[in-house]
Amino acid sequence: MSARIVFLGPLRDLVGVDDLDVPAPLDWSGLLEAVPPSVADQLKLERVNIACAGRVLSDKTALCAQDGEEVALLPPVSGG
Template structure:
């Protein structure tokens, strides 16, 4: 299983803090399983994706295997 963590406002959009799905997981599969509202946000450049503890330079190259954790990282706000 691949564990997907929804952080910040993405958690509110998803309605859950995390979800487990069967791996492997590609970018397109991730967009399908997170739902349309979260997928729309993930397509934005300002939202990052981390897999197995590393932020991906190219999130569309995502390849998560069973046992991996994906964190969906919204932009940081504050001042």
């Protein structure tokens, strides 16, 4: 049983990989432990969002990813 963490944008650059499979179920504390400290620090910031199974979480600390689900780490978007 596993969930997949997908790193996007600058978070991918911090980790050096596109994704990571981790044991499921995956909660907020498990996510912070599964990623490198530099990414965990970013996740704690309000401007970084998390999507689980295709839905952006309004409260990322309520994360509960089940087997086969994807957790996308969404850095802030800039544009012009």
